[in-house]
Every structure is written in C-alpha cells, then in structure tokens.
Amino acid sequence: MPISKMQREYLDNANRRWCFKTGATRSGKTYIDTLCVIPKRIRARIGNPGLAVILGVTKSTIERNILEPMRNIWGTDLVGEINSQNICYLFGERVYCLGAEKVSQVSKLRGSSIKYVYGDEVADWNEEVFEMLKSRLDKPYSCFDGALNPQGPNHWLKEFLDSDFDIYCQKYTIFDNPFLDKKFVENLCKEYEGSVYYKRYILGEWALAEGLVYPMFSREKNVVGGEVEYKRGHQYYVSIDYGTVNPFAVGIFDFDGRSSTMIKELHYSGRDRDRLDNEGYYSKLETLIGDLPIEYIVVDPSAAGFIETIKKYGKYIVKGANNDVLNGIQEVTKYLNYGILKIHDSCTETLKEFQQYAWDDDKPKDEVIKENDHHMDLIRYYIWTVARQLNRWIV
Ligand SMILES: Nc1ncnc2c1ncn2[C@@H]1O[C@H](COP(=O)(O)OP(=O)(O)OP(=O)(O)O)[C@@H](O)[C@H]1O
Ligand SMILES: [Mg+2]
DSSP states (O other): OOOOHHHHHHHHHOOSSEEEEEEOTTSSHHHHIIIIIHHHHHHHHTTSSSEEEEEESSHHHHIIIIIHHHHHHHOTTTBOOOOTTSEEEETTEEEEEEEOSSGGGGGGGTTOOEEEEEESSGGGSOHHHHHHHHHHOOSTTOEEEEEEOOOOTTOHHHHHHTSSSSEEEEEEOGGGOTTSOHHHHHHHHHHHTTSHHIIIIISOOOOOOOSBSOTTOOHHHHEEOSOOOOOTTOEEEEEEEOOSSSOEEEEEEEEOSSOEEEEEEEEEOTTTSOOOOHHHHHHHHHHHHTTOOOSEEEEOTTOHHHHHHHHHHTSSOEEEOOOOHHHHHHHHHHHHHHTOEEEETTOHHHHHHHTTOBBOTTSSSOOBOSSSOHHHHHHHHIIIIIIHHHTTTTO
C-alpha cells in the first residue's frame, strides 16, 4: 500500500519511548497508526507483562477515530468492540480503551505497569492523565505513540515535547498528505484563512490566538447595503444576547437557502439609558421584528427569565442558544471566509464590534476579551445554533 514520505519516516524512525505525530488536520497521522503502527506495537509486546492501552478523549472518540477505521482495514476478527469492562481485543491482545478527559476514568491504570499506550487527540486530554502515564511506562520495552492537533504555544503538552525526555516528534502540514483531493485541501485552506486555525490545522503550528478574532471580516465580502425588504421564500431568525447592566443586543437574520444576512440590529444599553425589565425588552423586540414572519428566536442560554417572558406571550418560538464559544468562533470564521455571512450596513454596532473583538493573549488557553462582544455573541449563537443546522448539507 502506498504511504506518504512523512508516514515512511515515522515507521523508520519512531523508536523512542515517546513517539508523537503533531500537526495539521487530515495530514495522515492516524491513518498510518491504524494501518501499521498500532498492530505492529501490540504484536511485538504480546506475552510480555504489562497493560496495553488506548486512550482517547472519550471512549466514543476512540471508537470513531481509531477502532472503526482499524476494523475497516483489518476486519472484525482482529479488531473487536469495547466491552463493558472497557476491554477490546485487538490482534489477539486485551487492550484497555479509556477516556482521558477526567483522571477518574483512568483509575484502572494507577499502580499498573504499562507496556504500550496509543494516544488519540492527546492535546485534548486532562493533563493529570498524561502526567500519570510518565511513571507507568516502566518496562524496558514500554512505549507510547500519540497523535494530536496543536493548540496554543503555552499548552502543557508543548512543554513536554520540548523537554529532554526520550521523544521522537514529527510535525505535519496538510500538504504532507498526497492522498487528499486538491479541491478538498483548497476549501479547507479557504475556510481557515486569516485565522489562528489556519496556522494550527493547515500548517500544524502551535500558534497563539492573538489580535482580532475575525481579521478576515471584510467590507467587500461581508457587508451589504441597500433596502431591507421582506423576501418570499426566505427564512427569518432572531438571535439575542441578553444583559441588564450590559447591553441587550438583538439581530434579525435573513436566510436565503445558503447565505445569512443580518438585516437589523438593536443595541440597548441600560447603562446609558433607563434600565428596562423583561417586559420592556420584549416590547422593544416586538417593535424591531414588526411584521416579519420569524421561524424562531434563539437567546443567550443564561437568560432563563427572558426566555420565559417570550414564551408567555406565545407569539414566537424561542430556544436557548448553544454557547460553545470556541467551536462557535471557528464556525463563524468559516462563514465569513466563504462569504455566506453578511451584515447590513445599518447594523453599526455589529460592524464596530467586528473591528474590536479580540483574543486575550495573556491567557494560557484560547480566550476572548469579554468586552465589546454582545453582537459577536449573538452572531455566534445564530451561526452555531441555527445556520449550522440550515447549512448542514452545504458547508
Ligand atoms: N497512506 C495513505 N493511503 C491512502 N490514503 C491515506 C493515506 N494516508 C492518509 N490517507 C487519507 O487521508 C485521510 C486523512 O488522514 P488521517 O485521518 O490519518 O489524518 P489525521 O492527520 O489523523 O487528521 P486529524 O488531525 O484530522 O485526525 C484519511 O482518511 C485517508 O483517507
Ligand atoms: Mg487523526
């Protein structure tokens, strides 16, 4: 079977206690492990004392990322299923398959001697789980193979990789995988363009999330002008970020079957004006919507009281938004780059926030500065909770 130059290099040189493949998404890291590395390491240690283990973020990601692809290559006789004791029979060996999200999930390994660990998505593990492994790989033949996508440069794993432990470490870019379709790579590059995700997932670097969150936001691609009018066949949605002391921010989105345009905004700051109660906000919301037929409204999930107020009137359907900040930002990045999220030029507060919304580069993990972010939040709620569903066959 043909393999890439980097995959070949790994097979030839990964003979340290700790062997890693870091880098871009889809770059061929896991493929060579399921095809070759895992079976070879397991078979070489069969009959020797010590546990064999596969660790992933959760048991289901182990199944999806590792066992299923391995079963497709090797068949069900050699690659079993994870049973109720977290054991899976692989190439004739009992292998523990455990989630590494919480240290309690790997309590089985405490005090055990380990002969082999395969680690999937290692940068997403709980650090304590990784720490524990260091003292458990105690046989002369014990070893670890792992793959991961890089995160920020202050990540705990980066420190380990730069240390003088007995480590072999490769760094992949997406261009190191010759088996990917060119168009697929082109699209992925476009999707991440200008963002920290480009550096991490395309170039495979441990890049800091710094500066503007959406530097790719462009007047040309993402701003529209002209008359705002109701269009038959389009769908309309409302997204709300709720604040009492902080601003109450509302956006109305027009979905044309592919693109979403924010056509109207409301920015009400109780700091500068009279504070409003939920009834007051509801009446502002009704005025903003006017006669537009609204499919449903998504609201800041922490605003339980305001969600109840909307429900009480029974006029609109309302849902709590999904507030997954980092995945939401990554999704918004993609929509901006594809030009399928546009802002009407009358939405001045939103346009202003796009120029201000920034990463907090003093933090060890990816975090945004929580200022000037109300319209950014409502856009995220809309894209991650609504548009992602509407566009699931397209992007
Ligand atoms: N040697 C190969 N021969 C044929 N196809 C390959 C080979 N290596 C990789 N591929 C293809 O490239 C795709 C991506 O590879 P792989 O899943 O190993 O990427 P990855 O680096 O683990 O990505 P991620 O970081 O997203 O998990 C695979 O689904 C497979 O189709
Ligand atoms: Mg992988």
